[in-house]
Amino acid sequence: MKTRWILFPAGLALLFSGCATMDAVTGQKTQNFYSLRQDVEIGSQVYGQTVAEMRKQGIPVNTDRRRLAQLQEMVRRIGAVSNLPDLPYEVALIQTNVVNAMAAPGGKIMVYEGLWDPKEGLVRDEDEIAAVLAHEIAHVNARHSTEAMTRQMLPNLLFLGGSIIAQANDRDDIAAALGGVFVLYNGIWVTRYSRTDEFEADRIGMMYMARAGYDPRAAVRIWERAEQRRTGNDPASSIFSTHPPGMQRVQNLRAHLPSALAAYETSAYRRTQ
Ligand SMILES: [Zn+2]
Structure with a gap:
């Protein structure tokens, strides 16, 4: 199995404590066993295999061309104003009623x-x-996935394996197929980011969207809505399992809103719209 080699560096990470690299976003030193090139390699491999496996299992991927084109253009725009604009950004539209979005390294x-x-x-x-x-895209730039893989053994990241199925309840066959795919790749896609990583991604992401000409107040709106909806029994497949809502999250976003709004006001994209 092709992904097995990923396990070895993750395990070896425990033996290496001096793998300091510089964070492209903050300029601070961080611990990451992987190089940026490896982020791209791991992410590309897992992405290609996940999409191929989904298609094999009959899960519709990228069949809505119009919406896919819209997402691609948005990812291009946001990636271009990020700290790592040269990464091979790519987005796939998984056409099931699961409420989630996720990023692989790179x-x-x-x-x-x-x-x-x-x-x-x-x-x-x-x-x-x-x-x-x-x-x-902020998680990708801050390299939270491979940082987390460096901190923990991959088996810990497999915690959600197989559970990403509960919400795809309109078609049982798709639900089962999704579960199968994620037993294989969940460790890469669904990293349980730390609270610190989540707050950092919220802050950085709000700045990126603003620079790309999208109104950063939308970020606050989503998490206010999420907080209102919280029921405590969301399926493990939902965005709430990987991105817990909370008033602290909303407050964190509100605190950074003024600087994001300033970036939004002067965004070159916005002026040309
Ligand atoms: Zn996140």
């Missing part, structure tokens, strides 16, 4: 169709989807 992003609904969705308009994409 710039590969998956968005589930269920995330976005103009009336009832957690995400309702283009600024709001930009907030989600920018948050994922």
